Amino acid sequence: MSVNPEATELEQEKIIPTMCASHCGGSCLLKVHVKGGVITRIETDDGAEPQIRGCWRGRSYRQRVYAPDRILYPLKRVGARGEGKFERISWDEALTATANEIKRVRDTYGPASIIFVPMGGDLGIIHGAHLFDRLLCMAGGHTRTWGVTSFGQGMFSSLATYGTIHCSNSRDDLLNTRFVLMWGFDPGKCINGPNTAWYLAQVRDKGVRIVSIDPRLGDTAAAVSDQWVAIRPSTDAAMAIAMAYVIVSENLQDQAFIDKYTVGFDKYRDYLLGKEDGVAKTPAWAERITGVPAETTASLARQYATIKPAALLAGIGPGRTAVGEMFHRAVAVLAAITGNVGVHGGDAAARAWESLIGGLPYKVLPIVTRVMPSTSNPVERGFPVAQNTLPTYRGPRVHYNKVADAILRGKAGGYYSDYKMLFTANCNYLNAMPNSNKIIEALKKVESIIMVEQFMTTSAKYADIILPTNTYMERNDYTPGASTWFHGIQNKIIEPLGESRSHFDIATALADKMGITGYNDKTEAQWLQQILTMAEVKDVDKLKRDGILRIERDEPYVAFKDFIEDPQKNQLSTASGKIEIYSQTMAAWNNPKLPPVPQWVEPFETLTDPLAKKYPLQLITPHGKRRALGQFETLPWLKELMPEMVWLSIADAKARGIRDGDMIKVFNDRGVIMLPVKVTRRMMPGVVQVESGAWHNFDENGVDRGGNANTLLGDDLSIGGHFPYNTCLVEVQKVEEEQ
Numbered sequence: 238m239s240v241n242p243e244a245t246e247l248e249q250e251k252i253i254p255t256m257c258a259s260h261c262g263g264s265c266l267l268k269v270h271v272k273g274g275v276i277t278r279i280e281t282d283d284g285a286e287p288q289i290r291g292c293w294r295g296r297s298y299r300q301r302v303y304a305p306d307r308i309l310y311p312l313k314r315v316g317a318r319g320e321g322k323f324e325r326i327s328w329d330e331a332l333t334a335t336a337n338e339i340k341r342v343r344d345t346y347g348p349a350s351i352i353f354v355p356m357g358g359d360l361g362i363i364h365g366a367h368l369f370d371r372l373l374c375m376a377g378g379h380t381r382t383w384g385v386t387s388f389g390q391g392m393f394s395s396l397a398t399y400g401t402i403h404c405s406n407s408r409d410d411l412l413n414t415r416f417v418l419m420w421g422f423d424p425g426k427c428i429n430g431p432n433t434a435w436y437l438a439q440v441r442d443k444g445v446r447i448v449s450i451d452p453r454l455g456d457t458a459a460a461v462s463d464q465w466v467a468i469r470p471s472t473d474a475a476m477a478i479a480m481a482y483v484i485v486s487e488n489l490q491d492q493a494f495i496d497k498y499t500v501g502f503d504k505y506r507d508y509l510l511g512k513e514d515g516v517a518k519t520p521a522w523a524e525r526i527t528g529v530p531a532e533t534t535a536s537l538a539r540q541y542a543t544i545k546p547a548a549l550l551a552g553i554g555p556g557r558t559a560v561g562e563m564f565h566r567a568v569a570v571l572a573a574i575t576g577n578v579g580v581h582g583g584d585a586a587a588r589a590w591e592s593l594i595g596g597l598p599y600k601v602l603p604i605v606t607r608v609m610p611s612t613s614n615p616v617e618r619g620f621p622v623a624q625n626t627l628p629t630y631r632g633p634r635v636h637y638n639k640v641a642d643a644i645l646r647g648k649a650g651g652y653y654s655d656y657k658m659l660f661t662a663n664c665n666y667l668n669a670m671p672n673s674n675k676i677i678e679a680l681k682k683v684e685s686i687i688m689v690e691q692f693m694t695t696s697a698k699y700a701d702i703i704l705p706t707n708t709y710m711e712r713n714d715y716t717p718g719a720s721t722w723f724h725g726i727q728n729k730i731i732e733p734l735g736e737s738r739s740h741f742d743i744a745t746a747l748a749d750k751m752g753i754t755g756y757n758d759k760t761e762a763q764w765l766q767q768i769l770t771m772a773e774v775k776d777v778d779k780l781k782r783d784g785i786l787r788i789e790r791d792e793p794y795v796a797f798k799d800f801i802e803d804p805q806k807n808q809l810s811t812a813s814g815k816i817e818i819y820s821q822t823m824a825a826w827n828n829p830k831l832p833p834v835p836q837w838v839e840p841f842e843t844l845t846d847p848l849a850k851k852y853p854l855q856l857i858t859p860h861g862k863r864r865a866l867g868q869f870e871t872l873p874w875l876k877e878l879m880p881e882m883v884w885l886s887i888a889d890a891k892a893r894g895i896r897d898g899d900m901i902k903v904f905n906d907r908g909v910i911m912l913p914v915k916v917t918r919r920m921m922p923g924v925v926q927v928e929s930g931a932w933h934n935f936d937e938n939g940v941d942r943g944g945n946a947n948t949l950l951g952d953d954l955s956i957g958g959h960f961p962y963n964t965c966l967v968e969v970q971k972v973e974e975e976q
């Protein structure tokens with residue numbers, strides 16, 4: 238038999254490294270096996286420690302690439318919105334229709350009537366939603382959204398307290414700590430930078446005490462913590478304030494640190510001791526709010542103040558609540574009054590996720606100045622520059638949470654414009670934003686919907702035109718590591734499936750179709766090279782060959798170390814140049830809901846709300862374990878591992894005659910979901926967990942059998958203008974068998 242040498246070559250299996258960075262807080266090395274242009278299996282890092290190991294999602298990516306519900310061709314809707322009926326069209330038709338529709342809406346109603354909703358998708362630098370923002374700016378402008386879904390409250394507090402959003406030590410510095418407080422922190426599930434959980438496991442092995450404060454016993458806490466302190470959701474600020482009370486009233490604070498590096502301690506002490514309102518913020522005062530026994534709060538305060546250095550890792554889950562800004566302020570101040578800021582083994586207790594990125598002293602410049610940055614937006618000209626993290630913004634932007642409201646109410650409802658076109662990129666909008674039933678109403682009302690998507694998501698079913706993007710396995714990009722430092726590269730593994738294209742190709746083609754000049758003057762390869770040069774990558778060949786290039790350094794990074802060493806020379810960017818226990822900026826707002834020292838502010842939809850009579854349970858919606866947001870939802874391997882379930886405490890189940898495995902309804906005035914229940918001692922009584930990200934599946938009675946938490950959540954904002962995804966009241970009820 239004659240052998241065709243080319244065919245043999247084709248049949249040989251190659252292993253190509255690439256970096257998964259699925260908007261999950263990770264950036265992990267995958268070694269992808271390819272044979273004949275097809276991915277056959279995926280392995281991960283098995284080299285020297287610290288390994289950058291991928292999780293079950295990354296290692297299942299083959300099923301994602303070849304998923305039957307991937308969108309491989311441009312689609313045009315033929316059924317009703319939401320019905321999911323589409324017909325395949327050519328790229329030329331799709332681009333022409335999109336370009337014409339943008340022009341029509343712009344010329345008929347003005348550019349502000351086009352509302353653009355971008356989100357993450359992957360954390361690559363070249364291919365992303367930002368490309369479409371630039372395009373729409375150059376096409377005459379559009380309405381942008383504002384607000385930060387993940388950690389707006391944390392950013393708010395970091396800016397107020399430290400004058401920067403980059404406040405975390407690198408994770409390897411945890412090895413220097415002597416006490417860890419994980420406050421709403423579950424990095425075994427939500428990654429928080431690769432290796433965070435691995436460092437915590439080493440800390441545990443050294444015998445260091447680890448305490449978790451959380452309404453649920455999460456996986457990381459179950460694996461590493463010595464103590465679980467169950468706390469009512471949305472009440473953490475009260476506990477942190479009471480800890481400060483104990484520290485101050487027992488004189489355990491680090492007064493020398495306070496005198497040298499902070500401002501406003503006296504004002505905070507007055508608040509704690511009740512000088513103005515007559516209420517001492519004692520642990521007993523806090524217990525009534527938090528449900529945490531007073532002695533537990535007092536004991537933790539003493540431990541945190543006296544075991545040094547101590548790392549308070551402030552998760553962003555407690556921040557994503559109605560008064561989350563005050564939680565983040567109160568814990569950051571705890572770190573400051575105990576002198577745990579700027580020292581090895583301590584932590585500034587600012588938001589613990591992504592606080593690292595961009596803050597490390599190595600060149601991750603490209604992550605800030607992304608490829609093809611947005612140009613100025615004609616719709617925003619003449620308005621002050623938007624500050625996403627502050628509640629003072631008054632421009633034409635619409636808050637992410639209010640997009641549906643804005644579409645439904647427009648100018649008559651006080652918005653800047655009427656909104657006629659919704660354009661989304663890298664966002665499963667209906668899935669991710671709260672108040673699903675209201676969003677569906679808006680999706681039915683708006684004149685046109687364009688979506689840049691990979692999958693037939695619940696949102697995509699409402700689109701008029703879908704522009705199909707490929708996955709990172711089908712293109713080249715760059716991604717940096719954060720908690721473990723490295724340059725990472727996304728090597729193209731296979732050719733794009735079907736007619737799917739990269740964001741870069743779609744945006745460039747759409748710009749051409751719209752006759753926009755100067756949109757893009759480089760190829761993907763040229764952009765990549767430019768990024769690598771900006772990032773000061775020394776050995777590009779090695780990076781491409783290995784997938785990652787580690788960045789060597791002498792010691793762990795400690796945020797604010799330079800400030801501690803010389804506070805005159807290295808002043809902070811706060812108004813006073815110091816750590817602001819009393820925030821001058823906040824004082825100037827004169828807003829009772831945003832007091833200048835951390836204070837307990839009454840949230841909406843908690844147990845003190847009259848609504849609690851009807852809906853007595855607090856809902857939390859942590860991020861899903863087998864998903865990254867709504868991504869990976871339909872992969873059979875992952876679905877098999879973890880069926881969707883509501884978590885309920887034993888006491889609450891008993892009181893309602895519910896048993897483990899029963900089908901239950903979770904409901905309030907906004908909607909109803911139906912899922913099987915897991916009755917567990919890992920849940921605090923009075924609290925229900927529905928993981929976020931499950932795809933909706935409404936039945937004929939309007940019951941969401943997919944179990945999307947956003948069917949239940951409202952679209953009100955937190956006190957600082959952010960997302961209160963963990964503030965909500967519900968009731969649960971057993972569903973009697975239907976058959």
Ligand SMILES: Nc1nc2c(c(=O)[nH]1)N[C@H]1C(S)=C(S)[C@@H](COP(=O)(O)OP(=O)(O)OC[C@H]3O[C@@H](n4cnc5c(=O)[nH]c(N)nc54)[C@H](O)[C@@H]3O)O[C@H]1N2
Pocket residue numbers: 260261262386387388420421422423426427428429450451452453455468469470471472473552553554555556558590857858859860861862863864865866867930963
């Ligand atoms: N597997 C997976 N990883 C992810 C994601 C994902 O969807 N899946 N999403 C990524 C993204 S975009 C983000 S923003 C991050 C989110 O990361 P996190 O916000 O850290 O993750 P969550 O699990 O939502 O919340 C963390 C913890 O906060 C607790 N919590 C909730 N409410 C409260 C409260 O009121 N008080 C206290 N003390 N604790 C509370 C939860 O029970 C949970 O244990 O994760 C990223 N990583």
Ligand SMILES: Nc1nc2c(c(=O)[nH]1)N[C@H]1C(S)=C(S)[C@@H](COP(=O)(O)OP(=O)(O)OC[C@H]3O[C@@H](n4cnc5c(=O)[nH]c(N)nc54)[C@H](O)[C@@H]3O)O[C@H]1N2
Pocket residue numbers: 259260356357358359364386387388557662663664665666668669670671689690691692694706707708709858859860865866867868929930946947950962
């Ligand atoms: N109830 C509740 N809801 C929440 C939260 C919560 O805690 N509770 N958390 C919120 C948070 S923090 C966030 S960040 C949002 C996220 O909300 P979303 O941005 O909606 O999250 P994803 O599911 O990642 O959506 C990304 C979408 O982009 C598509 N996509 C298009 N192109 C690409 C690509 O190139 N790569 C990738 N990976 N995807 C692409 C994916 O198919 C996917 O449908 O959800 C928020 N929603």
Ligand code: SF4
Pocket residue numbers: 257258259260261262263264265290291292293294295296428865
């Ligand atoms: S999904 Fe996230 S944690 Fe998992 S391999 Fe990808 S980047 Fe890493």
Ligand SMILES: [Mo]
Pocket residue numbers: 386387388
């Ligand atoms: Mo997020």
